[in-house]
Amino acid sequence: MKFLNRALLLILLLIASRGSGQAFDLGGFELHGFSELRGGIRLQNDAHQDSISLFEGRLQLEAAQQQDLYSWTLRGDLLADGVLDNQNQNLNRGSGLFDLREANLLFSPLDTVDIKLGRQILTWGTGDLIFLNDLFPKDWQSFFIGRDTEYLKAPSDALMLSWFPDWGTVDVVYTPQFDPDRYISGERISYFNPLLGRLAGENDSSRVTRPDTWLSDDELALRLSHNFGSTESAIYIYRGFWKSPTGFDVASGTNIFNELNVYGASLRAPLFGGVGNVEFSWYDSADDRSCDDPLVPNSELRFLGGFERELLPELTAGFQYYLEYLQDYTAYRQTLPSGTPQRDEFRHLLTLRLTRLLLNQNLTLSLFTFWSPSDADFYLRPNLSYKLTDAWLLTAGANLFGGENLDTFFGQFEKNTNAYVGIRYSF
Amino acid sequence: MKTILLILTLFLPFAAQATDVEQIIEKANLASYYAGNDGRADVRMTIYDAKGGTRERQFTVLRLNSRNANQKFYVYFREPADVRKMAYLVWKKVGGDDDRWLWLPALNLKKRIAPGDKRTSFVGSDFLYEDISGRGPDEDNHQLVSENNDSWMIKNSPKDPDSVEFSYYMVWIDKQTYLPLKAEYYDKSDKLYRRVSAVKIETIDGYPTVLEAVAEDLNSGSKTVNSFSRVKYDIGLKKRIFTERFLRRPPREVRQ
Numbered sequence: 273m274k275f276l277n278r279a280l281l282l283i284l285l286l287i288a289s290r291g292s293g294q295a296f297d298l299g300g301f302e303l304h305g306f307s308e309l310r311g312g313i314r315l316q317n318d319a320h321q322d323s324i325s326l327f328e329g330r331l332q333l334e335a336a337q338q339q340d341l342y343s344w345t346l347r348g349d350l351l352a353d354g355v356l357d358n359q360n361q362n363l364n365r366g367s368g369l370f371d372l373r374e375a376n377l378l379f380s381p382l383d384t385v386d387i388k389l390g391r392q393i394l395t396w397g398t399g400d401l402i403f404l405n406d407l408f409p410k411d412w413q414s415f416f417i418g419r420d421t422e423y424l425k426a427p428s429d430a431l432m433l434s435w436f437p438d439w440g441t442v443d444v445v446y447t448p449q450f451d452p453d454r455y456i457s458g459e460r461i462s463y464f465n466p467l468l469g470r471l472a473g474e475n476d477s478s479r480v481t482r483p484d485t486w487l488s489d490d491e492l493a494l495r496l497s498h499n500f501g502s503t504e505s506a507i508y509i510y511r512g513f514w515k516s517p518t519g520f521d522v523a524s525g526t527n528i529f530n531e532l533n534v535y536g537a538s539l540r541a542p543l544f545g546g547v548g549n550v551e552f553s554w555y556d557s558a559d560d561r562s563c564d565d566p567l568v569p570n571s572e573l574r575f576l577g578g579f580e581r582e583l584l585p586e587l588t589a590g591f592q593y594y595l596e597y598l599q600d601y602t603a604y605r606q607t608l609p610s611g612t613p614q615r616d617e618f619r620h621l622l623t624l625r626l627t628r629l630l631l632n633q634n635l636t637l638s639l640f641t642f643w644s645p646s647d648a649d650f651y652l653r654p655n656l657s658y659k660l661t662d663a664w665l666l667t668a669g670a671n672l673f674g675g676e677n678l679d680t681f682f683g684q685f686e687k688n689t690n691a692y693v694g695i696r697y698s699f
Numbered sequence: 700m701k702t703i704l705l706i707l708t709l710f711l712p713f714a715a716q717a718t719d720v721e722q723i724i725e726k727a728n729l730a731s732y733y734a735g736n737d738g739r740a741d742v743r744m745t746i747y748d749a750k751g752g753t754r755e756r757q758f759t760v761l762r763l764n765s766r767n768a769n770q771k772f773y774v775y776f777r778e779p780a781d782v783r784k785m786a787y788l789v790w791k792k793v794g795g796d797d798d799r800w801l802w803l804p805a806l807n808l809k810k811r812i813a814p815g816d817k818r819t820s821f822v823g824s825d826f827l828y829e830d831i832s833g834r835g836p837d838e839d840n841h842q843l844v845s846e847n848n849d850s851w852m853i854k855n856s857p858k859d860p861d862s863v864e865f866s867y868y869m870v871w872i873d874k875q876t877y878l879p880l881k882a883e884y885y886d887k888s889d890k891l892y893r894r895v896s897a898v899k900i901e902t903i904d905g906y907p908t909v910l911e912a913v914a915e916d917l918n919s920g921s922k923t924v925n926s927f928s929r930v931k932y933d934i935g936l937k938k939r940i941f942t943e944r945f946l947r948r949p950p951r952e953v954r955q
Contacts, residue, residue: 422805633823662779698780
């Protein structure tokens with residue numbers, strides 16, 4: 273019933289928004305957005321989940337105003353969700369009727385300084401769907417169930433200060449209250465829970481404690497960037513927490529977010545008729561520098577190398593190699609409780625993206641593949657999207673997971689393999 | 700000595716003509732793509748397919764000339780709604796691959812785009828990337844075929860035929876403004892298959908300017924009309940506009 277009521281509400285709003293046939297112009301600022309219906313099903317039988325993986329109506333509205341001295345943006349989604357049982361309104365998790373994507377004010381106190389304050393989407397780094405130095409919140413659930421790629425990025429409630437001296441750019445992002453990922457919790461996507469020793473789904477909700485004290489459980493992210501001609505370079509620093517609850521507190525029996533510092537750098541430049549990038553980072557797991565606590569993630573070194581180029585007109589290929597190196601592996605193995613699945617010291621991951629544009633660029637066929645030879649698992653994301661008109665977009669795709677083991681990163685999601693379709697009207 | 704003189708005299712008319720053609724092409728290139736130090740324009744692009752369907756794009760272009768004929772472009776999209784607020788940044792490098800970035804506002808992402816074939820469609824229209832940013836005059840051999848009181852007709856043959864889809868194209872250049880009035884492209888079997896024409900020209904801020912251009916694909920029957928409005932030159936665009944800062948925050952010059 274809840275879903276029907278919400279769906280009805282969305283339809284009414286949609287009719288209202290189409291009333292003028294165009295986007296609203298509300299005296300000085302415009303109202304834009306889209307409405308969308310999406311549905312998807314599991315292609316495998318998952319004992320822990322419904323067979324419907326995605327069934328929702330969404331209305332995104334955006335109001336914005338740009339002035340010389342300041343600009344502001346308000347962007348949010350009304351969502352009628354037909355899948356989730358628990359639909360309590362939660363702006364951090366993005367559950368409930370309303371998901372606020374942006375609510376921010378941008379102004380320039382000095383000629384060379386911009387400040388953006390409020391809820392905002394933040395992204396940096398050079399990877400394609402692989403993030404090393406971008407510790408801003410992600411929404412892996414949305415990504416895996418077949419929502420638009422836009423929803424991989426979850427919003428941050430933060431202050432971003434950017435300084436633009438002649439020699440480069442300095443960006444500082446301060447998040448006064450830790451914004452974790454919208455991590456895999458079992459409610460939409462089942463995953464391997466090492467404590468249960470099996471897959472966990474919507475009825476296995478684990479207890480999670482989020483560090484949430486304002487101004488003390490905070491995050492700080494910094495980027496220094498500089499261009500050498502066509503080469504873009506950057507240095508990154510992050511101080512905060514692991515973005516998913518990968519730690520465990522025995523006393524309270526809850527999953528926790530341990531402290532994390534990340535230091536890294538990246539380069540991106542033209543290379544062999546395409547674009548090449550390298551990025552590395554050191555994940556300093558500050559709560560367990562001695563690496564002898566099996567309940568706290570060890571520190572890691574991460575490396576990414578990528579190359580993208582056009583193979584033929586309207587056909588582009590992108591290739592990436594990604595490495596995670598788990599530090600103090602011997603200590604990790606010695607302290608690992610028996611029966612717990614063991615990670616490899618080196619995790620290798622290869623990705624390939626193929627994008628083909630057809631029919632005057634109105635039809636986009638794309639395939640993104642992740643394959644890990646060390647984990648022996650894979651994740652394929654085929655997608656087709658067709659612009660029926662300038663306003664109507666049809667999309668269809670799938671999220672195909674597989675692997676030899678239940679406990680590897682993509683292997684654990686095998687039962688979540690799904691296919692989806694969607695239709696969107698933009699205005 | 701006499702022989703040398705004779706040879707010189709024989710070649711002189713050709714040499715002189717060659718220089719003339721190169722000069723015409725050079726001036727036409729400057730008139731088409733380099734007017735002023737900088738400029739802006741609002742563009743309405745209407746794509747008519749052969750079945751009568753239309754699609755429309757609206758965007759604002761900022762352009763800044765830099766050294767060695769290199770240029771920077773900032774393209775800010777308004778329509779259609781699904782690309783609204785996207786921005787496209789190009790650092791054009793003559794004789795090399797352009798640096799290009801696309802700003803995706805929903806992800807707050809500055810995506811670097813791999814260099815592409817310049818003879819592919821620009822945003823799905825009948826205009827090609829090269830029609831918008833300019834084809835290097837050095838990439839073709841030029842031959843003056845005929846002229847009348849108003850225009851020169853020049854045949855352009857690619858120096859590297861394998862790099863392009865045409866075998867040659869004819870261009871008519873206006874003697875007064877040096878603007879190309881029409882270009883007709885012939886395929887490898889010598890069949891006319893593509894036409895780009897300037898249908899409305901006015902002088903703005905002292906620079907003859909194309910205010911309406913049409914590209915026709917004679918094979919598919921589709922055509923695209925580009926209308927330019929609010930064109931201005933020498934508005935004092937700063938280099939810093941063509942950086943990530945102003946992708947995140949569109950500059951005043953693109954706002955309406």
